[in-house]
Amino acid sequence: MSNKEIQDLGLTKQREVVLQVIRDAESHMTANEVFAGAKQLLPSISFATVYNSLRYLKDAGHIAEIQFGNGASRFDRMPHRHDHAICTKCGKLVDIEMEHPKELVKMAAKYSHFKPESLEFTLRGICPECMEKI
Numbered sequence: 838m839s840n841k842e843i844q845d846l847g848l849t850k851q852r853e854v855v856l857q858v859i860r861d862a863e864s865h866m867t868a869n870e871v872f873a874g875a876k877q878l879l880p881s882i883s884f885a886t887v888y889n890s891l892r893y894l895k896d897a898g899h900i901a902e903i904q905f906g907n908g909a910s911r912f913d914r915m916p917h918r919h920d921h922a923i924c925t926k927c928g929k930l931v932d933i934e935m936e937h938p939k940e941l942v943k944m945a946a947k948y949s950h951f952k953p954e955s956l957e958f959t960l961r962g963i964c965p966e967c968m969e970k971i
């Protein structure tokens with residue numbers, strides 16, 4: 838999404854800046870990291886405004902929020918369903934976009950007795966950068 842497209846969403850300047858920071862990031866940022874990035878673009882922005890903008894953008898479907906265990910929430914520029922891999926050494930979080938095997942969904946539904954709607958998984962392991970240091 839280009840800056841022009843972001844401007845066309847009719848967001849307030851603050852929300853626009855917050856969305857831009859998340860869209861430009863290669864990583865999945867915490868609220869604190871988004872705040873630091875937003876401040877570079879708009880020095881007057883407060884943490885409360887960034888936080889409220891994150892809530893707004895999430896509710897509007899422009900971004901997604903992900904939580905792992907008791908760590909801080911991270912914000913994701915891809916609001917559609919996708920999976921993640923997390924490095925257990927450095928905490929790096931990357932996107933995985935792949936189809937789930939139908940059998941897996943069926944099996945999860947069978948064990949839980951749920952009617953399945955969606956499935957997401959997190960692969961935990963060691964990232965390539967950390968592997969090199971071993």
Ligand SMILES: [Zn+2]
Binds near residue numbers: 926964966967
């Ligand atoms: Zn790592």
Ligand SMILES: [Zn+2]
Binds near residue numbers: 865915920921932
């Ligand atoms: Zn993601």
